[in-house]
Amino acid sequence: MGSELQVIDAQPLALKREQAGMLAMATMSESEFEVRLVALKQGQARIKRIKQELMEEDAHYGVIPGTKKPTLLKPGAEVLCSIYGLRPDFIPTLQEGDGVTSPTLRVTMRCELHLGDIAGPVVAVGYGSANSWERKHRYRRGERACPACGLVGQVIKGKADFGGGWLCWSKKGGCGAKWPDGAPEIEGQQCGDVANPDPYDLENTLVKMAKKRAHIDAALTGTASSDLFTQDLDEQGPSERDHAAPPTARTPTPQRAAEAPEPPPDDEPAPREPGEDDGPYERHGVEPPARKAAPEQPSRGDKAPCPKCGKSAFPSKFPKAGQTHFCGLCKLPFAPGGAK
Secondary structure (H helix, E strand, O other), rough: OOHHHHHHHHHHHHHHHHHOOOHHHOOOOOOHHHHHHHHHHHHHHHHHHHHHHHHOOOEEOOOOOOOOOOOEOHHHHHHHHHOOOOOEEEEEEEEEEEOOOOOOOOEEEEEEEEOOOOOOOOOEEEEEEEEOOHHHHHHEEEEOOOOOOOEEEEOEEOOOHHOEEEEEEEEEOOOOOOOOOHHHHOOOOOEEEOOOHHHHHHHHHHHHHHHHHHHHHHHHHHHHOOOOEEOOOOOOHHHHHHHOOOOOOOOOHHHHHHHOOOOOOOOOOOOOOOOOOOHHHHHOOOOOOOOOOOOOOOOOOOEEEOOOOEEOOOEEEEOOOOOEEEEEEOOOOOOOOOOO
């Protein structure tokens, strides 16, 4: 008797499953199909309107260069769920590994979207995960520490003209201690990417990241917004984003190339104004950090020979009477034809 009841109960269930797929749409009446089609079109139009009127770029979604669709962010997922009356519920799973063949910590999050409140039916499910082997968590940036004062990141390479070596100095401080090239207490320190020694400090961070990823995944599924948003690049680190297609660069036209000012010869130093130098770097015999390339400037006029060194000098950015030009090599303001 019990087996007969099971067979009888299973038949309607199998029939319902068949009718829930393509068969359900095929057996739908024309009038009902038209009603649903109009409703779906209206729903898509309203999602687009929500994006236009209630969402802001960089707050609810972000545009990653080289991608076709904007990336949905957590605040945007919250807006969509709020409008649709969906309540998220999160179910986490924490796994521990040996840190050698598997990540020390891995968090998998299941997000269930309930209609109305937490007691309502589940209408969509999303998943997200995070682990301690993601590049932004697995490594720390190792910097040299000063053996004398203990400051980290202040030890810099000295200029070869001043004997090279190493120096503890920066604009923010430093004890001024020096070491020769090859000093083991300096060059023996590990720099660059260093394995994170405290992976368990990441537990709360991993839970929050997995929760956010699962919420966005569920929101995209539950609101059918995948045609407007994507999630793929929201959580990628810098090394992964480097592989994204870069924005198309403009090719300079011949006219623009002709209008560009001619760069100074290689043997001429870049022009600098009075008082502009490498500051404490030169005074301490330290190689200054590389300067960012200055944006192209329009031509400021004809160059003139410096009365002291004879090199060509550019017109000054801030000309004064008798000081129309400035020699970056001598740091000398002058006027062409003036007295030496």
